[in-house]
Amino acid sequence: MDSSTESIATTSVVIEHGDKVIQIEAVAGDHIGATIAASKKFYEWQFLGTLAEYLSPGDLVVDVGANIGNHSLFFAAVCGAAVISFEPLPLAADILQKNVDANSLSDKIQVRQRALGESLAKAKLDKLDLANVGATAFAVAPDGDFEVSTLDLEEISKTVSLIKVDAEGMDVPVLRGGVELIERDRPIIACEAATASQQAELEAFAAEAGYSFVYRFNATPTYVLAPSRTALERANVERRAAGLVTSTHWATRDLYYRLGLVSTNLRSLSDVQESYTSANLTTHPEEDGIAGLSVRIEQLEGLVRTLSERLNDSDTQRQ
Template identity: 40%
Template sequence: MGALLKPGDLVVDAGANIGNHSLYFAGIRGCKVVAFEPIPQTAKVLKHNIEINFLDELIELRNRALGATRGNAVLDAYDENNVGAARLTSRPGLHFEAKFVVSTLDEEFFSQTIRLLKVDVEGMDLEVLEGAQAIINRDRPIITCEAATETSRGRLLDWAAATGYTWVGTYCATATLILAPNEVDRRNDIELIRSAQARSSSLRTTDLEARLLRSNRYTERLHREALALNDELTLKLESLHQQVEGLEARMKDGIRRD
């Protein structure tokens, strides 16, 4: 995605977690970032990461959840050993038990046009996009959105087609789709993304081939060392066998003399 971004571009990171993407966008690409992270413990780590990397002026942290409509949510799943998998759920009528206020991107204020919208909110991804329909129609940002299942992928692609977006690539261990606007004047974005994806694929292939070569060389070395060790053990066993035979012969000779 770096090829599409230049210093000063605005990136919205919905589901920033501890800041892996936000830090890259701001620290490496020089972008302005608005990072949304609702879980207090996670947001605390994100804030610390922003500060120790001296990115306070580029990254704005908003400690709230996002969805399709304004409302309330509760924590549906949380594992302190995998905070990235924390999941919220929103239901009508949640009041006293609700721990999180849910906002929408359309209700949020942004000081400039959004260049890239990254969405990774553990199952509520499409809801975040639905709550950003007006700003997406206005700014037409590049969108990256997680689609962990075939069902969520299908729903996301249906939404993209209805919104005038094209799927142009996928990245990350958990499938994250890259969507670009269909407009003719944005074709260059599509070509840049596809070119970057091709280069990335080529680099991964080259890296894999290099790793396999190193692995093969290592295996060959282990095989040679095993053969050498086997030869050494064989010689030692033969020597030991000869010593035993000599000892037995001397014992027999001593018995005969007695």
């Protein structure tokens, strides 16, 4: 698979977040860039908003699987944190560095173009889809072209406040390769676990490391874990739990956000269907096109109803 940046078309989107204006370059047609362009917000902004509550200016964040830098840019530009961004895919790492430079954040974000795992190894590129670069996956292989390092072997001397891991199946191995750092600093951990087996693996790691699950976000399950071994750590978890209204607030805003995107998509499809109908197109291919649009519109209308019901339930619970 070709993971270079040659002949890769890119697009640029702009986010206005408070008084910050962030420019993000992305692979043209990629899911993350398209979502940012449609929402005018950071990708997974509800998740990021919750993580921001754990950060203060000057804190250090380790972003494993940084992709083009959406999360790293948020941590640095919005939260004022220092960030070490790990991204092994050359085309994503190149765009990440461009985004760091374009937003004048080279003093806050350090890009390290390498994969992380449980131990030193080699890996091969196992999956690459330019329509969803964030889902790129690597697999450990003796003859792989990519070097795999570990968090414990990386030079990270400053206290780490947050570790975010999105490594497409290698997530818990990344954490296991950083047990010394995690024991040293007891950071907040945000980790993706897409499947039931990966979730079980994460649960086992949390039990061993003395961490508790406090939040779940995103379409692909991503969990926020907090240290809870000592009495003080448990008290901090309980204090956070007392502010559950905050997470409910973010969850409700997430539903409104998704409802807005679906409604926009629905209006666009309805306009297309109307143009078909008004043109009196009656040949078989166009009829198939209209039928397909009708089915899609019905699906989206059903999703709008479901989201609206969930919003009503959420509002009722918060009253």
